[in-house]
Amino acid sequence: MTALDRIPYAAFLGLTSRRVDGQLVVTLPFADSLIGNPMLPALHGGATAALLEMTAVAQVAATWPETRLPKPINVSVAYLRSGRPQDVHARARIGKAGRRVVHVLAKAWQDDPDQPIATLTAHFLLAT
């Protein structure tokens, strides 16, 4: 059970998660409905960004299970490679946790975690 189970948009995208060494790994299973560029074809960058953002939310919620879902203050996504028509995986780590604000770093990859297709840095407000 993670925060993703409570998020309708995560269910719409079909996100699944598992724990690896205490960290969540979230997967966006490939579906034709994720295609943004039908020529290459390539995943829509927004789908990858949403995966990264919800992975960050789920990791923050798993770290502070007693609070409400964290609210994003800002997110910044760098697109490093074109998303091929296959599953995408993501994980997030807490960069710095203050009393009210958490800084999170996340990355998304397809075959090789060392060849990310996108990275995210974000700040979340811990809702009490």
Place this chain on the structure above:
Amino acid sequence: MSTPSLTDLLPQLASGAAHTHALGFVFAGVEGRKVRIRVPWRQNLVGDPETGVLAGGLVTTMLDHVGGLAVWTALDAFRPLATLDLRVDYMRAAEPRRDLCAEAECFRLTHSIGFVRAWAFEDDPSDPVAASQAAYMLDSDGGRKAGHNRREGGEP
């Protein structure tokens, strides 16, 4: 002003890809360099079931997508694009159960990059839910042919 050909293409470019179609994006007009799309509120696009507010990831997708439309509008042509980076500031929660609009303007074009500002709102662009700044790479296909990403290890 856009040529009729690009203006004719914009509704298709706004909602014609599989993902934008699945999310329900609709073209909502172009005025000068500013282009607008809208997404009707739907339960399965919600990010927080306690509030019924649309997911941040959906807002990000809208801002990313409308930004691309703004680059094509500024170019007055359709050319392959890829988002290089995108930063979104969330100013306030979206109003529950309300449609959301996103508007973008490409305020600078160089030979290879389009720089874009975009914002999302319910009714009033000056009272945004979120605002973004993004850069888009022009002619991002680098000569790659259709179907490139289907090849084994498609990305070099």
